[in-house]
Amino acid sequence: MKTLNDILESNKNWAKNIQNKDSELFKRLSKAQSPEFLWIGCSDSRVPASEVCGAGPGEFFVHRNIANLVVENDLNCLSVIQYAVEALKVKEIIVCGHYGCGGVQAALDDKPLGLIDGWLENIKTTIKEKSSELSSCEDKTSRMVELNVEKQVANIANTEIVKNAWKNNQELRVHGIVYDLASGLLKDLGVTLDQAQA
Ligand SMILES: [Zn+2]
Known part of the structure; x- marks a missing residue:
């Protein structure tokens, strides 16, 4: 079992490796x-957000929830989106779901x-909305994971924050992707929304 000390040791090695690759990164x-x-x-x-994309510190602003x-x-979540769009001016918002998501499974199981x-x-609201499509699916959980991501992409595009950014011609796209736990690969669901589709 790992202890806090193990984690602090790992952190020293991690920081040293990054310093060796780019000695100015932490300073910047x-x-x-x-x-x-x-x-x-x-x-x-x-x-883990940055790791699965091979990204380092400073590349991803992150919000995670179940x-x-x-x-x-x-x-x-809305405060994160507002700060990311209005202050940091991120260009891409990525909603990433994952197959085998316990949250989606629990909603499908519908047990208290x-x-x-x-x-x-x-x-559960989305499950009800998509019930006819889901009823014909062999792998309901995986399809619901995808539909859930698609719904969040639409929800983001629907926020005043993103609508205002597009109205002001700010470069901003909202993407939906799914991570496959078994292969470590990301799949683009092709549901990207941008100013043109808003
Ligand atoms: Zn999950």
């Missing part, structure tokens, strides 16, 4: 950040789990 990043990507992903430990949801009254039920209600 300590002054400011200018990431081009906002990543909205699942909290699942198996889908089942990568963008909910209209979630001030936490306590506090989290209120959160999963957001997925």
Whole structure:
């Protein structure tokens, strides 16, 4: 079992490796950040945002929650989007779901789990909306993972933050992708929205 000390040791090695590759990186990043990507992903430990994209510190602004949801009254997520779009001026917002998502599975199972039920209600609404498509699916969970991502892309495009950015001709695209836990590969769902499709 790993302890905090193990993690602190790993961190020293990690920082040393980065220093060896780019001796100025930490110095530059300590002054400011200018990431081009906002990543909205699942909290699942198996889908670490920067790592799966081979990105380093400073490249991704990140928000994660259970089942990568963008909910209209979630001030936490909306604040992240606002700061990313209006202050950092990210060019790409990526919603990343993943096959085998426990949150999506729990919503499909529809069994009471306590506090989290209120959160999963957001997925259950989409399940109801897409019930006819899902009923003909062999792998309901995987399809629902994709449909859930697509829904969040639409939710982001629907925020005043993103609508205003597009109205002001700010370069900004919203993408939906899914991560495959079994292969480590990302799949583009082809549901990108930009100013032209808004
Ligand atoms: Zn998940």
